[in-house]
Amino acid sequence: xxxxxxxxxxxxxxxxxxxxxxxxxxxxxxxxxxxxxxxxxxxxxxxxxxxxxxxxxxxxxxxxxxxxxxxxxxxxxxxxxxxxxxxxxxxxxxxxxxxxxxxxxxxxxxxxxxxxx
Amino acid sequence: xxxxxxxxxxxxxxxxxxxxxxxxxxxxxxxxxxxxxxxxxxxxxxxxxxxxxxxxxxxxxxxxxxxxxxxxxxxxxxxxxxxxxxxxxxxxxxxxxxxxxxxxxxxxxxxxx
Numbered sequence: 397x398x399x400x401x402x403x404x405x406x407x408x409x410x411x412x413x414x415x416x417x418x419x420x421x422x423x424x425x426x427x428x429x430x431x432x433x434x435x436x437x438x439x440x441x442x443x444x445x446x447x448x449x450x451x452x453x454x455x456x457x458x459x460x461x462x463x464x465x466x467x468x469x470x471x472x473x474x475x476x477x478x479x480x481x482x483x484x485x486x487x488x489x490x491x492x493x494x495x496x497x498x499x500x501x502x503x504x505x506x507x508x509x510x511x512x513x
Numbered sequence: 514x515x516x517x518x519x520x521x522x523x524x525x526x527x528x529x530x531x532x533x534x535x536x537x538x539x540x541x542x543x544x545x546x547x548x549x550x551x552x553x554x555x556x557x558x559x560x561x562x563x564x565x566x567x568x569x570x571x572x573x574x575x576x577x578x579x580x581x582x583x584x585x586x587x588x589x590x591x592x593x594x595x596x597x598x599x600x601x602x603x604x605x606x607x608x609x610x611x612x613x614x615x616x617x618x619x620x621x622x623x624x625x626x
Contacts, residue, residue: 430614439517439603439617440556486555492611499611500569503555 398422398489402504410512411479417472417507419487429470430488482511517618519604525624534621536587536604544610545587548603556603563610594625
């Protein structure tokens, strides 16, 4: 079964500094990978996804993540963070579709990005 | 439009009450989900509906009863809940049940007194 590890429960960073949120998944032949963001008292919003193709995926608000198959990682990065980026970030993995099975979205434990002025 | 709506936003209910949570999407998605999220934890999957049929029940207690009246609507009926059931209940939908991203609603904050 798939599993996801987010080793950092909280990452404090100053505004305009770069940040990397780490995500590792258990090895598999192929996987689909996602990053979701949850602002306080809100639902989850899809930030970006890797299904296939280019290993570097970007979001519209400056975040990017790189799929690294050899290291089974999908770390999230942003070169310069803003106060408004303060939120909980969840990495998630899913198996690709095989035979019409229902594949669950497996979440990591989340990383709180705390941006300080 | 990638919006999933949920009502109500907040709900306080006693242990003997019966209430329902509602979820709606108009993206033509054929899979819908209920999750439960406790504070500072990731969402936990409760139920999955695929083409309006229940495909996954994660051993959820019978005091939670899901219903999918049509492809756009998903309900969660609540009865005789316990205080430990207090949580944020999230609905999500996706184009299919495998290999597709899920879109989440804003959630219903449930408090059981």
